[in-house]
Amino acid sequence: MNDTDDAEPGFGNKRVREIYRDGMYDGETPPYPIAYEEIREAAWENMDEAARAYVHGGSGTEETFERNRDFSAYRIVPRMLRGVAERDLSVELLGNVHRFPLMITPLGVQSLLHEEAELATARACSALDVPFTLSSLSSTPMEDVAEALGDTTKWFQFYWSSDRTVAKSFLDRAETAGYDAIVLTVDAPTLGWRDRLLERGYYPFLEGEGVANYFSDPAFRESLEATPEADPEAAVDRFLEIFGDESLSWADMAFLRENTDLPIVLKGVLHPEDARLALEHGADAVQVSTHGGRQVDGSISAIEALPGVVDAVGSEAPVLFDSGVRRGSDAFKALALGADTVMLGRPFAYGLAMDGQDGVEWVLENTISELDLTMGLAGYDDAASIDRSALTHEREL
Ligand code: FNR
Numbered sequence: 001m002n003d004t005d006d007a008e009p010g011f012g013n014k015r016v017r018e019i020y021r022d023g024m025y026d027g028e029t030p031p032y033p034i035a036y037e038e039i040r041e042a043a044w045e046n047m048d049e050a051a052r053a054y055v056h057g058g059s060g061t062e063e064t065f066e067r068n069r070d071f072s073a074y075r076i077v078p079r080m081l082r083g084v085a086e087r088d089l090s091v092e093l094l095g096n097v098h099r100f101p102l103m104i105t106p107l108g109v110q111s112l113l114h115e116e117a118e119l120a121t122a123r124a125c126s127a128l129d130v131p132f133t134l135s136s137l138s139s140t141p142m143e144d145v146a147e148a149l150g151d152t153t154k155w156f157q158f159y160w161s162s163d164r165t166v167a168k169s170f171l172d173r174a175e176t177a178g179y180d181a182i183v184l185t186v187d188a189p190t191l192g193w194r195d196r197l198l199e200r201g202y203y204p205f206l207e208g209e210g211v212a213n214y215f216s217d218p219a220f221r222e223s224l225e226a227t228p229e230a231d232p233e234a235a236v237d238r239f240l241e242i243f244g245d246e247s248l249s250w251a252d253m254a255f256l257r258e259n260t261d262l263p264i265v266l267k268g269v270l271h272p273e274d275a276r277l278a279l280e281h282g283a284d285a286v287q288v289s290t291h292g293g294r295q296v297d298g299s300i301s302a303i304e305a306l307p308g309v310v311d312a313v314g315s316e317a318p319v320l321f322d323s324g325v326r327r328g329s330d331a332f333k334a335l336a337l338g339a340d341t342v343m344l345g346r347p348f349a350y351g352l353a354m355d356g357q358d359g360v361e362w363v364l365e366n367t368i369s370e371l372d373l374t375m376g377l378a379g380y381d382d383a384a385s386i387d388r389s390a391l392t393h394e395r396e397l
Helices: 011-026 036-045 049-056 063-068 117-128 142-149 164-176 195-200 218-222 232-242 250-259 272-280 302-313 328-336 346-378
Strands: 074-076 091-093 096-098 102-104 132-134 154-158 181-185 264-269 285-288 319-321 341-344 391-393
Touching: 011 346, 036 346, 049 195, 049 346, 063 302, 074 328, 102 132, 102 346, 117 132, 117 142, 117 346, 132 142, 142 154, 142 164, 154 164, 164 218, 164 250, 218 232, 250 264, 264 272, 272 285, 272 302, 285 302, 302 319, 302 328, 328 341, 328 346, 341 346
Parallel strands: 102 341, 132 154, 154 181, 181 264, 264 285, 285 319, 319 341
Antiparallel strands: 074 391, 091 096
């Protein structure tokens, strides 16, 4: 025993105590489900078929989407009696200290999930001090989301318009609105082959969903003959014309570097050599991601790609990770393999569809709690110190 006897219970301990007390003393079971699959089911009750297809779906056979979720080849090897009463989950990332090594990854068109869309997610993040990434394809203009986030760390995910004046305008707006980093998504120069959407002939942007940043953009508006309010169809057509740019190459990073002073995160890196190229071309961090299995069906899963990218980057830059994280123990494994922060996707989206801000908070609090308890039970009191010695791979057993 030592002087940590009187330590405050950890984040996860408080959470489970609260839930058990409510159940045993007050007969109140939790307001929402615990398991991811049940949260998804609760969310689906509030979503139409098309929205379910959009959010759930991966590309092609969904092989990568499915395999992304399989973290089981990595096994945690818990260590005992290491004095873990005071756990520090905080991490430093691109000049900011974050309370938790968990962040929201960019998900477009959150109006498909809840009427308050990104504003509800942003408020949940602000309540818990969880950093947020806003998609270029948000349902809410970036300035409004920035305001809802207040001081919470905010990143802007950048889709590169083939119209460079619009691209530059997005970068300027993000900086003026107070975003802390630009996340350049490089795995989506065009949309993957997504059976579920093709079967329905459904693409939400054609209905004018998810284009708020474009319709509110001065450079975009200037390129139109009539305002988006007067002629929404023509504005959508223009958006489709300029969205994405398949001609982009590493040389184009210079344009980005010249046009923003913010740190640049390159999202969608799977190959170690691309991680090196990212750093050589001015990226400040890389994000390992398969875009949630929505782009290259049959690709390596994100958790399989993570160690190679971490080795290639070394200590030169932070590595972020998304695709397949459903639980705190998944997050723990990704941190152990070298991710500096883990990004949450579909779980928060389903929390949002389940019950707006409260639903997102529910998912975030539970994921962080499970991570905190996993850390303690595995013998780690500092998120930044979890390393590969915490894991073994099944081939080594
Ligand atoms: C995404 N993703 C994504 N990525 C991005 O850079 N910009 C975007 O606008 C979107 N939009 C988007 C919408 C939906 C509905 C999904 C499910 C995903 C990809 C996202 O950032 C992340 O890579 C995946 O969500 C990770 O996979 P999981 O963990 O959610 O399965």
